[in-house]
Structures are given as C-alpha cells and as structure tokens.
Amino acid sequence: MAGPPLIPSSSSNSNANVKKDDKPKDKPCPKRRRKSIDDTTTPTAPRTSTAAAPNKDGAGPKVTQEKEQDHGETASADADAVISRTPLPEDSSAAATKEGQEGQGGGDDADGMAVDATETAGRTTDAEQAEGAEAEQGEEGQDHEEEEEEEEEEEEEEEGEGEAGVAASPPSGEKPDGSKIARARSAWMLFLADNREGVRKEHPGLAVGPMQKILSEMWKALGEAEVARYAKLAAEDKERVKNELAAAGLTKLPTKNSSSAAVAGGPTSLVLPLARVRKTVRLDPSVGNISKEGLLLVTKATEVFMAVLADHAWNIGRQTGRKSVRPCDVADFVFAAPEMYWLKDEFREERSSVKKKQSRPEAGGAKAAGATKAGVTAVPKGAKPITSFFQKA
DNA sequence: ATTTTAGGCGTTGACGCGGC
DNA sequence: GCCGCGTCAACGCCTAAAAT
Numbered sequence: 001m002a003g004p005p006l007i008p009s010s011s012s013n014s015n016a017n018v019k020k021d022d023k024p025k026d027k028p029c030p031k032r033r034r035k036s037i038d039d040t041t042t043p044t045a046p047r048t049s050t051a052a053a054p055n056k057d058g059a060g061p062k063v064t065q066e067k068e069q070d071h072g073e074t075a076s077a078d079a080d081a082v083i084s085r086t087p088l089p090e091d092s093s094a095a096a097t098k099e100g101q102e103g104q105g106g107g108d109d110a111d112g113m114a115v116d117a118t119e120t121a122g123r124t125t126d127a128e129q130a131e132g133a134e135a136e137q138g139e140e141g142q143d144h145e146e147e148e149e150e151e152e153e154e155e156e157e158e159e160g161e162g163e164a165g166v167a168a169s170p171p172s173g174e175k176p177d178g179s180k181i182a183r184a185r186s187a188w189m190l191f192l193a194d195n196r197e198g199v200r201k202e203h204p205g206l207a208v209g210p211m212q213k214i215l216s217e218m219w220k221a222l223g224e225a226e227v228a229r230y231a232k233l234a235a236e237d238k239e240r241v242k243n244e245l246a247a248a249g250l251t252k253l254p255t256k257n258s259s260s261a262a263v264a265g266g267p268t269s270l271v272l273p274l275a276r277v278r279k280t281v282r283l284d285p286s287v288g289n290i291s292k293e294g295l296l297l298v299t300k301a302t303e304v305f306m307a308v309l310a311d312h313a314w315n316i317g318r319q320t321g322r323k324s325v326r327p328c329d330v331a332d333f334v335f336a337a338p339e340m341y342w343l344k345d346e347f348r349e350e351r352s353s354v355k356k357k358q359s360r361p362e363a364g365g366a367k368a369a370g371a372t373k374a375g376v377t378a379v380p381k382g383a384k385p386i387t388s389f390f391q392k393a
Numbered sequence: 394a395t396t397t398t399a400g401g402c403g404t405t406g407a408c409g410c411g412g413c
Numbered sequence: 414g415c416c417g418c419g420t421c422a423a424c425g426c427c428t429a430a431a432a433t
Contacts (some may be wrong), residue, residue, distance in 0.1 A: 183430055186398040192431060200432090208433050212395040219397080238399080 184238040187230035191219055311335065 185193070192215060199214050200206065206214075254384040282367075316336075331347040334340040 184399065185430065188397040189399095189430060192396080196432065207394075209395045211432085212397095218399050234398085 185234060185240040187227065187234040188219060190230050190233050190237070191215075191222070311338065 125169060195215060196211070199211055203211065203214070232271060273364075309330060312333040313326075316328040316332045333349045334343045
C-alpha cells in the first residue's frame with residue numbers, strides 16, 4: 001500500500017537490540033528501501049504488530065462474497081461489545097495466519113469482529129483473566145466464574161502433558177491453553193536459568209545488569225559441549241512449543257502487543273496493528289499520548305467503520321456486477337449516505353472522475369449509473385482527497 | 394537495566410491470475 | 414491485452430523471553 005510518507009524517514013535510528021550482523025549478507029533481492037513509518041519509532045512505542053499482512057492472510061482490500069452477511073448490524077453490535085468489555089489484544093490466541101483465516105468461517109476479518117459479547121466472554125482466555133480482570137470486575141463476575149471453571153477443567157485435561165524433555169517447566173508456569181504458551185527458550189535463556197542462582201549466591205545483592213554481564217562472560221567462556229547441550233535443550237523446548245501449539249489448534253504463538261493475534265477464533269481480536277494505529281494517532285501534534293484503552297477503542301472503532309464502509313461499497317459494486325470494491329464504490333456510498341457527509345470533501349475528486357467517465361458513454365458510465373447519485377463540486381485548491389491514497393507513490 | 398536468541402512482522406520485487 | 418491484486422521469498426527491524 002503506497003501513499004505519502006506519514007513520517008519523515010530517519011535512518012539514523014539505531015537499534016541497540018539488533019545483533020544480526022553475523023547474518024548472511026548476500027542479497028538475492030535488490031536493496032530495499034524501508035518505509036519511513038517505523039524508522040521514527042520512539043523507544044517506548046512498540047513496533048510489534050502481529051496483524052497478519054493483509055495481502056497474506058487473505059484479508060486484503062478485495063472484498064469477497066462473504067461480505068454478503070449483515071455487517072451493518074453486526075458491526076454496531078460489536079461496537080457495543082467492545083465498549084463494554086474493552087478486550088485486550090493479548091487475549092487473542094494467535095496471530096492471524098493464512099491457514100486460520102482461510103477457514104473462511106471466521107476468515108473474514110469483518111466477520112471476526114462481529115461477535116457478541118456473550119460469545120466473546122465464552123472464549124475468554126487466561127490472558128484476559130490476568131490482564132482484563134481489574135477492568136472487568138463487578139460487571140462480569142458471573143462470566144469470570146464460568147471461565148475459571150473452564151480453566152480448571154482445561155488444566156486437569158492438560159495435566160500430564162510432558163515438556164518434551166526440557167529440563168524446566170515453561171517459565172510462565174501457565175498451562176498450554178493457546179494464549180499462554182511460553183515461547184521457546186533459547187540456549188542462552190536456558191543457560192541463564194541454570195546459572196543465575198549460582199551467580200546470585202556468589203555475588204549477593206548484585207544488580208541485574210552487572211549480573212547479566214557476568215553471566216554473559218560465563219556464556220562466552222562455555223565449552224562447546226556445554227553449548228551443544230543447551231542448544232539441544234533449546235531445540236527440545238522449541239519442539240515443546242510446537243506440540244503445545246498443535247494441541248491448542250494454533251499455528252503461531254500469540255504476541256503480547258499483537259492486535260490481530262487471533263487465528264483460532266479470537267473474536268475479540270483486532271486486525272489493525274496497534275502500534276501503527278498509535279503512531280497514526282500521534283501524527284496529530286495536538287495528541288500527546290493515548291492510553292492503552294483509548295488505543296484499543298480507536299482501533300476497534302476504525303475497524304468497525306472500515307467494515308461498514310467496505311460492506312456498503314461492496315454492495316454498490318455488486319449492483320454493477322463487479323466483485324471487487326473500487327474507489328468509486330466507496331465514493332458513491334459516501335455521497336449516498338447522509339451519515340457520511342463529513343467525508344464528502346475527501347471523496348470529491350474520486351467522485352469527479354466517476355462523473356466524467358459517466359458523461360462519456362464509451363467509458364462505461366452507463367454501467368455504473370445506477371450507483372451514482374450526488375452532484376459534484378469543485379475540489380478545493382490544495383485539498384488532498386482521501387482517494388489520493390489509492391494511488392501508488 | 395542487561396544479556397542472547399528465536400521468531401514475528403513490514404516491506405519489497407517478481408510472478409501469476411483474474412477482472413475489466 | 415492491460416491492469417491490479419494476491420502470494421511468495423528474502424531481508425531487516427523489532428519484540429519477547431528470564432530475573433530483580
């Protein structure tokens with residue numbers, strides 16, 4: 001998706017965490033120019049965005065036949081659910097992958113959003129309990145009781161499932177229920193777990209930083225056999241994660257800041273990447289910061305709006321026999337729907353081009369005539385219509 | 394704050410396919 | 414036939430993981 005750079009590129013952004021210099025540098029692909037948006041990421045702004053790339057998970061701009069379902073109603077109902085529950089992105093079970101999305105039942109993102117609060121509560125995960133408990137206390141006591149019962153059942157069911165030979169249990173101590181599957185620990189992490197206590201005893205009161213430095217030295221001085229042993233354990237832990245994911249019916253681990261971390265039916269999940277939404281919000285200089293809850297609501301509201309807009313635009317497109325949504329369809333809806341009056345200025349240019357085509361019989365204007373309704377006024381000088389974002393840079 | 398590493402995500406060009 | 418979209422592979426960037 002092209003479009004004007006939202007934020008000036010800043011390649012000077014150094015990343016202390018990155019240590020990929022040893023990675024093979026041969027580049028079969030031409031040198032790529034990184035988009036500017038992430039380059040200016042502030043240290044505190046999480047970049048993570050597990051929203052599966054729209055073009056990869058089948059949720060791309062092309063609107064499919066599944067849209068024939070009633071988005072209008074479900075969207076509003078869903079909005080209510082969001083406001084009452086403020087679901088957290090962490091709750092979702094896994095990132096949206098091709099496989100999961102293409103189950104088609106819940107594959108359509110808009111459909112995924114259209115879930116009522118009851119169903120939502122029924123699928124609540126541990127992460128929700130942990131993180132959303134405070135916010136939801138009081139109004140959802142019953143739901144929580146039910147969820148806890150389910151949890152206990154799940155725990156009992158999953159007891160006895162081994163850790164695939166890994167020495168320690170999952171660090172988080174959580175059951176592998178899909179949302180709390182601990183990530184596979186690297187050899188380094190396993191080494192830390194083994195030696196941290198010893199170092200602490202040798203250097204009581206040592207801060208974490210200096211202690212980690214000592215451990216780092218120890219790691220570097222480790223013999224090949226020991227490194228291999230930890231590598232083997234790490235591989236086993238990796239296998240453990242694989243097994244737990246399979247048992248949970250997931251293909252990917254959920255990520256914490258993931259907004260769309262839902263493969264296996266995460267009805268409360270978001271599709272838009274939170275980090276990107278946050279960044280977009282902050283583009284407005286008058287906006288200092290946005291709270292987590294605010295961000296979630298803005299994101300959800302945006303998704304609901306997108307669903308409604310796409311649904312109506314698609315219906316307009318269908319009237320002309322098309323199966324794909326075009327800018328003119330969106331413009332037609334904006335001009336036809338009174339509640340979209342505030343967007344008309346943004347779509348005048350697109351609207352104008354449509355009218356011009358319609359005025360020329362050979363341009364297929366008659367075909368789309370049924371979908372056009374409103375008149376066109378001149379585009380204000382210097383105005384930048386939304387439709388300019390449809391064009392590649 | 395501090396370490397290392399696995400893995401997720403964004404971006405890009407290339408390619409194939411379908412719509413117009 | 415042209416155009417645009419979806420998918421893929423590859424790479425770089427970034428986060429999460431543990432502990433206190």
